[in-house]
Amino acid sequence: MKMKWWEKSVxxxxxxRHVKEEALIAPLSGPEERAGDAVFQIDESFILxxxxxxxxxxxxxxxxxxxxxxxxxxSQLYGRDSHHLLVYGKQDEADFDLHAGTYFSGRPVSLSxxxxxxxxxxxxxxxxxxxxxxxxxxxxxxxxxxxxxxxNEAGIVIGVMSNEEFIVKYLPEFVxxxxxxxxxxxxxxxxxxxxxxxxxxxxNRPKWR
Numbered sequence: 001m002k003m004k005w006w007e008k009s010v011x012x013x014x015x016x017r018h019v020k021e022e023a024l025i026a027p028l029s030g031p032e033e034r035a036g037d038a039v040f041q042i043d044e045s046f047i048l049x050x051x052x053x054x055x056x057x058x059x060x061x062x063x064x065x066x067x068x069x070x071x072x073x074x075s076q077l078y079g080r081d082s083h084h085l086l087v088y089g090k091q092d093e094a095d096f097d098l099h100a101g102t103y104f105s106g107r108p109v110s111l112s113x114x115x116x117x118x119x120x121x122x123x124x125x126x127x128x129x130x131x132x133x134x135x136x137x138x139x140x141x142x143x144x145x146x147x148x149x150x151x152n153e154a155g156i157v158i159g160v161m162s163n164e165e166f167i168v169k170y171l172p173e174f175v176x177x178x179x180x181x182x183x184x185x186x187x188x189x190x191x192x193x194x195x196x197x198x199x200x201x202x203x204n205r206p207k208w209r
Contacts, residue, residue, distance in 0.1 A: 002091065003091050003096055005053065005089050005096065006053055007051055007052060007053045007057075007145050008051075008145055009053075009089065010051045010052065010053060010087060010088060010089040010098065010145070011051045011145040011147070013089065013096070013098055014049070014051065014087055014098060014111070015160070017098070017111075018111055018157055019149070019157045019160055020156065020157065020158055044117070044120075044150050044151060044152050044153070044158065045083070045116075045117025045118055045119055045120075045123070045150070045151050046083065046117050046118055046119075046120060046123040046148055046149065046150055046151070047083045047084070047085060047115055047116070047117045047118075047148070047149050047151060048083065048084045048085070048103075048123075048126075048127070048130075048146065048148055048163075049085045049087055049146060049147055049148075049149060050084075050085070050086050050087070050103065050145070050146040051086075051087050051088070051145040051146060052086060052087070052088040053088065053089060054088050054089055054090060055088055055090065055099070057088070058086055058088065061086070061103075064134055065133055065134050066133065066134065069133040069134070070133070072133060073104070073130065073133035073134075074104050076129070077103075077104050077126075077129070077130065078104045078105050079104075079105050080104075080126070081102045081103045081104045081105055082102060082107075082116045083116055083117050083118045083123065083126070084102060084103040084104070084126070084130070085100045085101070085102060085103065085109055085115075086100065086101055086102075086103055087099070087100045087111070088100075098111055113155070114154060114155025114156075115149075115151050115155040115156075115157065116155065117149075117150075117151040117155070124170055124171070127166070127167075127170075127171060128171060131167070131171065131174045146162075146163050147160050147161065147162055147163065148160065148161050148162070148163060148166050
């Protein structure tokens with residue numbers, strides 16, 4: 001029987017299968033601190049995970065870049081993206097399964113194996129460079145499911161935070177104007193916020209799926 005699922009189904013499946021339960025109940029140091037803040041208090045490595053419903057939607061990521069910027073990002077970040085994953089769902093016979101590959105270089109990644117991460121400072125630098133390609137003058141937010149995960153030395157996910165939380169806390173220069181009032185008033189960013197997006201010309205992605 002053919003199954004039906006959505007992008008959020010893939011994200012939920014990843015959290016249920018690959019995130020330790022205690023990581024979803026992170027302790028807070030104060031009432032003003034978001035749950036995601038606790039993730040970045042650990043001295044571990046980090047990965048960026050972007051979710052897609054299926055392999056048919058993988059190339060839609062290109063539309064989130066400013067005009068012509070996907071090609072530039074691809075040339076600069078290809079081979080430097082072992083910590084940046086695209087995760088999507090696939091029906092394998094009667095079962096629903098998750099598959100993954102690196103964002104630009106398209107190398108297959110086993111989610112049941114050790115997940116590679118970057119040290120916090122290197123991860124922040126990568127995010128700064130990556131978001132710089134996605135944000136254009138007058139661009140608006142776009143949807144999409146993603147999260148940032150902290151992984152330990154064994155490559156196990158031990159904490160998660162949203163992209164929105166990360167950007168507000170560590171890269172405020174990328175917060176869109178429509179969220180500035182919310183950030184200034186210590187409100188949570190709206191769900192679904194993602195920086196960037198203008199249509200980029202098509203570039204052939206490696207066929208790893």
